[in-house]
Amino acid sequence: MNPTWNAVSLGLQRGWTEFVQSVRSTQDQGFYLFTAALTVGYLFLRRNTEVEGTDLLLPSVALPSILGALIAFGVIIGPAYALAMEKEDGTLLRHKAVPHGLQGYFTGQLLFQSLSLLPQMIVILVPSFLLFDDLMADPSGWLTVAWVIPLGLLATMPIGMLIGALVPSTQKVGTWGMLPVLVMAGISGIFYPVQQLWGWVQVIAQVFPMYWIALGMRSAFLPDEAAALEIGGSWRTTQTVVVLGIWAVVGALVTPMVLRRMARRQTGSQVEAARDASLQWVR
Amino acid sequence: MEAVVTVRDLRMRYGDNDVLTGVDFDIRRGEVVCLLGPNGAGKTTTIEILEGFRIRSAGDVTVMGQDPAHADDDWRAHTGVVLQSWRDHPRWTPRRLLTQLGGYFAPYSTPERPRPHDIDLLLETVGLTELADRKIATLSGGQRRRLDVAVGIVGRPELLFLDEPTAGFDPQARRDFHGVVRSLADSEGTTILLTTHDLDEAEKLADRVLVLAAGRIVADDTVDGLARRLEGESQVRWTAAGRRHVEAVPDATKFVRNLFDELGDAVEDLEVRRASLEDAYLALVQQHEAGHGEAAARLFAEVTG
Numbered sequence: 001m002n003p004t005w006n007a008v009s010l011g012l013q014r015g016w017t018e019f020v021q022s023v024r025s026t027q028d029q030g031f032y033l034f035t036a037a038l039t040v041g042y043l044f045l046r047r048n049t050e051v052e053g054t055d056l057l058l059p060s061v062a063l064p065s066i067l068g069a070l071i072a073f074g075v076i077i078g079p080a081y082a083l084a085m086e087k088e089d090g091t092l093l094r095h096k097a098v099p100h101g102l103q104g105y106f107t108g109q110l111l112f113q114s115l116s117l118l119p120q121m122i123v124i125l126v127p128s129f130l131l132f133d134d135l136m137a138d139p140s141g142w143l144t145v146a147w148v149i150p151l152g153l154l155a156t157m158p159i160g161m162l163i164g165a166l167v168p169s170t171q172k173v174g175t176w177g178m179l180p181v182l183v184m185a186g187i188s189g190i191f192y193p194v195q196q197l198w199g200w201v202q203v204i205a206q207v208f209p210m211y212w213i214a215l216g217m218r219s220a221f222l223p224d225e226a227a228a229l230e231i232g233g234s235w236r237t238t239q240t241v242v243v244l245g246i247w248a249v250v251g252a253l254v255t256p257m258v259l260r261r262m263a264r265r266q267t268g269s270q271v272e273a274a275r276d277a278s279l280q281w282v283r
Numbered sequence: 284m285e286a287v288v289t290v291r292d293l294r295m296r297y298g299d300n301d302v303l304t305g306v307d308f309d310i311r312r313g314e315v316v317c318l319l320g321p322n323g324a325g326k327t328t329t330i331e332i333l334e335g336f337r338i339r340s341a342g343d344v345t346v347m348g349q350d351p352a353h354a355d356d357d358w359r360a361h362t363g364v365v366l367q368s369w370r371d372h373p374r375w376t377p378r379r380l381l382t383q384l385g386g387y388f389a390p391y392s393t394p395e396r397p398r399p400h401d402i403d404l405l406l407e408t409v410g411l412t413e414l415a416d417r418k419i420a421t422l423s424g425g426q427r428r429r430l431d432v433a434v435g436i437v438g439r440p441e442l443l444f445l446d447e448p449t450a451g452f453d454p455q456a457r458r459d460f461h462g463v464v465r466s467l468a469d470s471e472g473t474t475i476l477l478t479t480h481d482l483d484e485a486e487k488l489a490d491r492v493l494v495l496a497a498g499r500i501v502a503d504d505t506v507d508g509l510a511r512r513l514e515g516e517s518q519v520r521w522t523a524a525g526r527r528h529v530e531a532v533p534d535a536t537k538f539v540r541n542l543f544d545e546l547g548d549a550v551e552d553l554e555v556r557r558a559s560l561e562d563a564y565l566a567l568v569q570q571h572e573a574g575h576g577e578a579a580a581r582l583f584a585e586v587t588g
Contacts, residue, residue, distance in 0.1 A: 001390040003356060010386045017383070021374040091371040094434065096336070097364040098387040099356035267336045268366055268446060269327055275369045 007100035011107025018112040023119060036123035039066055044131060054226055059132040061229075064221040065190040067124065068214030071117060071152055073181060076160035078113050080177040083164025088274035093266050102263050109161075114153055137223035144220035148240075152213035155244040158251025159209075165262040169274065184210050195231060202231070209247045212240045286345075287312050287442055287474045288333060293342035295328050295498075302328050304498035306342070310476060315468045317489035318478040319564075321571040324495045326478040330446050333476065334364050347442055360391035360398075363440030365448055368431050373420035377411050377430050378402060380419065381437050388438035399437045408466075409433045410459060425456040432463060436473075443467065445477035449484060461487050482506075482564045494587075496567055497580035502587045510560040512587045518556040523549045563587065 022028045042062075049058040086092050095101030129135055136142070163177040187201050188194065188211040194202050205211045218226070219235035227235050288310035295303040302325045310316050318326050331337040332344060335351035335358075344351060349358045372380050385399030392398040406412045409429040414422060422430065428448070435443060445464075449457045465488065467473045479485055485492050486506040494502040494509075502509055517535035521528055523546055532538040535555045542550060563583060570579030 003387075003390040006390050007387060010383060013386075014383055017375070017379065025374065086371065089371040090366055090368050093336075093366055094368075094371065094384065097334075097359070097366065097435075098384055098438065099359040099391065101359075101384075101387055104387065267331050269331065269337075271369065272367060 003100045004103060007104040008107050011104035012111055014104060014108030015111025015115065018108065019115040022112075022116065032119050032123050035070065035120065036127070039070075039124050040127050040131065043128065047132060051229075053229060056222070056226060057132070057134070059128070060134050060222065061218070061226070063124075063128055063132075063135060064217035065214045067121065068148075068152070068217040069185050069188070069190045069210065070120060070124070071149060072156045072210040072213050073185065074117055074120060075113055075153055075157045076163070076181050077173075077177060078116060079109060079157055079160035080163040080167070080173050081170065082109060082113070083161060084167050084170040084173050087164075087262070087266065088170055088271065088278075090268075090271045092263065093268060093271055096263055096266055102259075106259065110157070113157060113160075117149070117153075136221055137226075141220040144216065148213065148216035148220060151241070151244045151248065152209065152216070155209040155247035155251065156213070158247075158255040161255050162258055165258050169277070184208050188214055190214050193229060206231075206243075209244055212243050216240045216244075285312055286310065287314075287347055288476065289343070289345045290329075290333075291343040293329070293332065293344060294340045295325070295332065295337075296340045302498055303339075306495070306499055308493050308500055308503060310474060312474055313468070313472050315464070315475045315477075315488055315490045317485040317492045318476065318495055319482065319485045319492050320478075320480065320495035321568040322480055324571065324576075325498050326480075326495055327446055329495065330444055330476065330478055334362070334444050335359075357391070360388055360438060361441045363435045363438060363443040365431050365435030365443065365445040367446065367450070368427060370420075373418065375419050376416050377406065377419060377422075377433070378415040380430070381405060381433055384434055385437040391438070396439055398439050400439055402437075405433050405437060409463060424451055425453060428452065428456070429460070432460070436467065439471065440473060442474045443476070445475070447478055447480070449479070449481075457484075464488055480568070482561060494564075494567070494583065496571060496583060497576040499580065501580045501584040504587070506560065509587050520552070520554040520556075521550050522552040
């Protein structure tokens with residue numbers, strides 16, 4: 001039995017177990033339902049709003065962008081919190097203490113964080129398709145969804161892992177993780193077209209993957225005429241693949257190095273210090 | 284016997300604070316060794332260096348034939364670490380977690396030492412059979428520590444590290460735990476290194492005690508050996524004709540023989556106490572905590588030397 005493959009297979013089991021436990025937990029169910037209620041509620045209130053320059057209604061235009069944002073948000077904030085917390089509570093240390101444990105641990109994280117998108121998507125897509133018409137212009141759009149989501153995952157998850165690896169404590173994920181990601185979401189053309197912003201902000205927005213995931217999702221859901229609303233009047237599919245691809249490759253190269261460095265520094269005293277700090281914090 | 288752990292002139296410095304100033308010791312195969320010392324003496328630092336979790340400043344360390352700072356996964360497969368968990372894996376059950384973590388040891392199984400442990404047997408050993416399928420979040424502190432021990436030994440390690448394993452245990456849990464450690468050493472032949480600040484615990488568990496103070500080993504012997512080195516008298520207490528007597532004598536054996544010769548069956552409730560190592564250790568701890576670590580270490584080395 002090859003120990004590395006054994007570890008990867010244990011990691012997959014771990015990811016699956018974590019996923020099943022998460023779906024069964026009322027806490028996580030509550031979170032999924034909360035985001036779904038917020039999204040669908042917003043779309044429902046504005047179900048008759050027409051989007052300027054097209055004959056499309058707001059839900060059709062906004063849903064793909066919101067899905068894109070939720071994907072990016074989920075796979076950045078999810079791993080960032082998970083890693084920061086599991087550094088502190090000793091989960092990581094447990095895996096450091098068994099042979100090839102870290103390979104298993106990160107395999108598990110990768111699978112669990114990816115799978116977590118499924119319930120998130122389902123609770124939004126199912127009611128949306130029941131409530132609104134003309135969400136998917138052409139069924140072939142699902143094929144586009146099928147590559148945009150995995151590529152988007154690979155482009156954004158390393159960012160979350162890096163934040164989780166580098167933050168000094170879980171409480172800092174809000175400042176160092178949530179805030180930049182919210183700013184990124186704000187300028188990524190999800191709530192209003194990016195062209196309404198200043199030129200330099202548009203440039204920054206287009207450096208980060210979130211804009212491109214949302215653009216890719218819009219290209220999947222909307223009719224071709226809607227491309228007229230985008231920068232350059234095109235879906236820019238090639239650029240989407242290239243930008244997300246670069247993020248994915250850089251992430252795949254940098255993340256393992258940073259994670260290895262972080263894991264090397266893990267000690268029992270660190271876990272104990274975190275526990276003491278949290279007791280202080282609660283008091 | 285062959286040495287499993289060799290430590291020579293181990294030094295550790297954080298910033299300009301010297302925590303270890305030249306630690307030397309050996310551990311032989313099958314021994315249960317206790318690293319005893321006041322809080323802040325450097326016990327955790329020492330054990331974390333041996334576990335490969337912390338990089339030392341200087342010195343030579345060999346653990347199971349490798350330098351733990353650069354040891355590989357094969358080395359990991361033969362060592363076990365009992366961690367002080369806190370709130371990890373709250374949604375998992377003990378059985379699921381042990382099965383998952385034990386799985387990593389399967390490639391290292393040999394006919395003489397099948398790995399990992401049988402999970403049911405392991406749960407029974409640490410007394411968690413009834414709680415095996417409950418969420419870990421619902422376990423009490425003591426039950427969690429028993430799970431920590433189970434995780435530490437699931438791979439049937441040849442060498443096991445435990446850092447302050449009974450901190451926060453109630454007396455019953457502590458007693459059960461001592462039983463588990465002794466049986467590991469006796470039936471599995473596991474070499475064990477544990478840290479404690481409790482002399483009583485060291486006495487119950489260890490074949491040999493290393494007293495760590497002011498960043499170095501100030502005594503290295505069995506608890507009995509240490510006690511014998513302490514010069515001084517023994518205390519003999521007995522009751523005769525309804526009266527309680529206490530006497531301090533240099534040679535207790537001789538004194539007691541004379542006592543029986545004189546009084547015979549009239550001697551009741553006989554009790555002999557050696558000049559106490561406890562007192563010497565307590566003095567060490569108190570001085571250490573008062574900030575006179577160096578002086579305390581020298582004094583302790585002197586009285587036991």
